[in-house]
Amino acid sequence: MHEQDTEGVKIGLEVHCQLTSLATKLFCSSPSDYRGKPPNTNICPVCIGTPGSLPVLNRKAVTHAAMIALALNFKIPERMLFFRKNYFYPDMAKNFQITQYDRAGGVPFATDGHITLDSGKRIRIGRMQLEEDPAKLSYDGTIESSTQTFVDYNRAGITLVEIVTDPDFESPREAREFLNKLSSILEHLSVSDLNLEGSVRCDANISMAGGRRVEVKNISSFKEVERALNFEITRQRSLTSKGIKVMQETRHWDEIRRITISLRLKEEEQDYRYFPEADLVPVTLTKQFVQDVKKGMPEMPEERAKRFQKDYHLSGETAQILVREKALADFFEEAAKHSKDARQLGSWLAVDLQAYLNEYGKSLEELKLTPKHFAEMANMVSSGEVSRGAAKTAFVEMLKTGRMPRSISEEKGLKVISDTGFVESLIDKIFSENPQAVQDALKDPKAVNFLLGQIMRATKGRVDPAVANRLVRERLAAAKGSK
Amino acid sequence: MTKKQRQEQFISEKEVEHLAELAKLELSKKEFTKLRGELNEILGYFRLIDEVDTENVSPTYHVQDIVNVLRDDTPTPQQPDMLLEDAPQKKDRFIKAPKMI
Ligand SMILES: [Zn+2]
Numbered sequence: 001m002h003e004q005d006t007e008g009v010k011i012g013l014e015v016h017c018q019l020t021s022l023a024t025k026l027f028c029s030s031p032s033d034y035r036g037k038p039p040n041t042n043i044c045p046v047c048i049g050t051p052g053s054l055p056v057l058n059r060k061a062v063t064h065a066a067m068i069a070l071a072l073n074f075k076i077p078e079r080m081l082f083f084r085k086n087y088f089y090p091d092m093a094k095n096f097q098i099t100q101y102d103r104a105g106g107v108p109f110a111t112d113g114h115i116t117l118d119s120g121k122r123i124r125i126g127r128m129q130l131e132e133d134p135a136k137l138s139y140d141g142t143i144e145s146s147t148q149t150f151v152d153y154n155r156a157g158i159t160l161v162e163i164v165t166d167p168d169f170e171s172p173r174e175a176r177e178f179l180n181k182l183s184s185i186l187e188h189l190s191v192s193d194l195n196l197e198g199s200v201r202c203d204a205n206i207s208m209a210g211g212r213r214v215e216v217k218n219i220s221s222f223k224e225v226e227r228a229l230n231f232e233i234t235r236q237r238s239l240t241s242k243g244i245k246v247m248q249e250t251r252h253w254d255e256i257r258r259i260t261i262s263l264r265l266k267e268e269e270q271d272y273r274y275f276p277e278a279d280l281v282p283v284t285l286t287k288q289f290v291q292d293v294k295k296g297m298p299e300m301p302e303e304r305a306k307r308f309q310k311d312y313h314l315s316g317e318t319a320q321i322l323v324r325e326k327a328l329a330d331f332f333e334e335a336a337k338h339s340k341d342a343r344q345l346g347s348w349l350a351v352d353l354q355a356y357l358n359e360y361g362k363s364l365e366e367l368k369l370t371p372k373h374f375a376e377m378a379n380m381v382s383s384g385e386v387s388r389g390a391a392k393t394a395f396v397e398m399l400k401t402g403r404m405p406r407s408i409s410e411e412k413g414l415k416v417i418s419d420t421g422f423v424e425s426l427i428d429k430i431f432s433e434n435p436q437a438v439q440d441a442l443k444d445p446k447a448v449n450f451l452l453g454q455i456m457r458a459t460k461g462r463v464d465p466a467v468a469n470r471l472v473r474e475r476l477a478a479a480k481g482s483k
Numbered sequence: 484m485t486k487k488q489r490q491e492q493f494i495s496e497k498e499v500e501h502l503a504e505l506a507k508l509e510l511s512k513k514e515f516t517k518l519r520g521e522l523n524e525i526l527g528y529f530r531l532i533d534e535v536d537t538e539n540v541s542p543t544y545h546v547q548d549i550v551n552v553l554r555d556d557t558p559t560p561q562q563p564d565m566l567l568e569d570a571p572q573k574k575d576r577f578i579k580a581p582k583m584i
Contacts, residue, residue: 024558039575058556059554081544088505276544
């Protein structure tokens with residue numbers, strides 16, 4: 001992705017995340033496993049808005065939300081309330097959504113949280129709230145041409161956590177780092193499976209020096225956010241450069257065309273007339289409750305990265321890359337059990353593997369490799385069996401075919417050449433073919449690299465560089481002496 | 484309610500228009516006048532509450548003095564087909580709603 005000038009850019013994010021590890025919805029006992037189910041099967045009088053039905057809060061949803069709040073450094077108020085957000089739209093059968101509110105005496109689930117980026121910069125998260133997901137709508141053909149709306153209430157009432165940051169991001173890259181950290185935290189807490197379709201959604205607001213605030217809605221995965229923001233910056237900058245003022249508006253991210261489109265919403269629709277939800281009683285979150293939740297918290301990515309540095313002697317950077325995804329961190333730890341050199345292993349997973357996955361747009365899961373593949377790879381290099389350079393060939397082959405690296409190395413003859421007689425005869429040959437280079441190397445020790453490069457090239461990197469270096473220098477010293 | 488209160492206008496024409504818009508209601512001139520009159524009476528009645536001194540009273544968000552009514556995260560069997568029978572319009576298992584945009 002291209003980098004661009006982000007001067008004067010201010011970005012805020014609003015993230016909606018389903019708590020997918022819950023078995024039931026937020027306010028009713030309908031099952032939450034709606035994916036792949038026929039329409040309107042996971043419904044009950046509560047989530048379909050039958051008059052007289054009453055919501056009852058899911059205890060585990062409160063516990064899971066409290067875990068998230070603690071992991072994101074939030075303050076948890078001692079008492080929280082639910083509010084009704086009123087609007088007429090068929091995605092909520094009741095004509096209101098039960099959510100939380102930070103005005104009119106409302107108390108959200110948590111306030112004043114933050115995530116610290118690797119640069120040390122703190123991104124403030126103003127509030128977090130619990131709310132219910134609306135139903136899924138579909139249409140005959142496109143949304144514009146359809147004469148009807150088809151409603152599936154299976155998703156209605158699913159637990160959502162809404163996380164709203166302050167406009168603290170100064171570039172799309174910072175927003176991406178924040179979302180990477182957030183998703184790793186959610187994965188480590190095991191409260192949400194972000195790989196499930198529709199489990200996370202993101203809205204972004206973005207303004208640039210001298211322009212108004214533009215909201216971009218409907219970004220359906222964390223990966224798309226940076227792309228949408230980059231598009232929006234380019235669009236706003238090109239308007240400004242033409243002397244057109246950026247208007248305050250709401251735009252929609254079109255994932256397929258990769259552009260934002262103006263929604264032209266009527267201002268009238270923004271009046272939600274929030275008021276307290278009288279069908280739900282207040283919830284107290286006592287110090288004891290918060291303490292208990294804290295005690296039950298699993299290891300968080302930041303702690304894990306520190307442990308990786310300490311226990312496996314990884315660099316801070318490598319450790320950070322590994323904990324960015326829980327699956328990768330787990331994979332590393334599993335592989336480390338079979339490896340004598342965790343540092344070597346860490347570098348294959350954090351550097352070489354990531355480069356490959358980025359290039360081919362694949363995930364580790366898709367490769368169908370076991371931790372043992374990578375452990376064997378690292379062991380081959382750290383024992384000196386294969387040089388780091390030659391091992392790269394086996395590595396790529398391993399990723400492509402799923403074969404074990406040692407068998408690839410044997411088949412391709414990648415093993416380090418330890419026969420010094422062979423290396424010496426090779427040096428003879430290279431010295432006689434490159435007399436000028438030999439003369440240069442005799443005068444300037446730096447010029448020896450050309451000769452070493454020739455040896456590596458002739459052997460596809462299979463000679464131990466230290467051995468080649470020693471033998472070449474010995475030969476040069478002998479040549480100098482005989483002169 | 485005194486005669487004076489009844490004549491006072493607690494809700495403007497513009498506010499009624501706004502409410503109708505939010506409720507997606509298209510009102511005839513006659514309905515509009517009738518509704519405004521009724522809303523006015525209701526609001527006038529609620530004005531009585533304004534007379535109570537609430538200076539030192541903390542806000543109440545729930546009329547009952549109970550907190551923490553929670554349930555376990557255990558699914559219970561539902562009867563979706565029975566609920567679907569009550570839907571005014573359906574297509575297959577979808578509930579049909581009017582076009583919204
Ligand atoms: Zn339900």
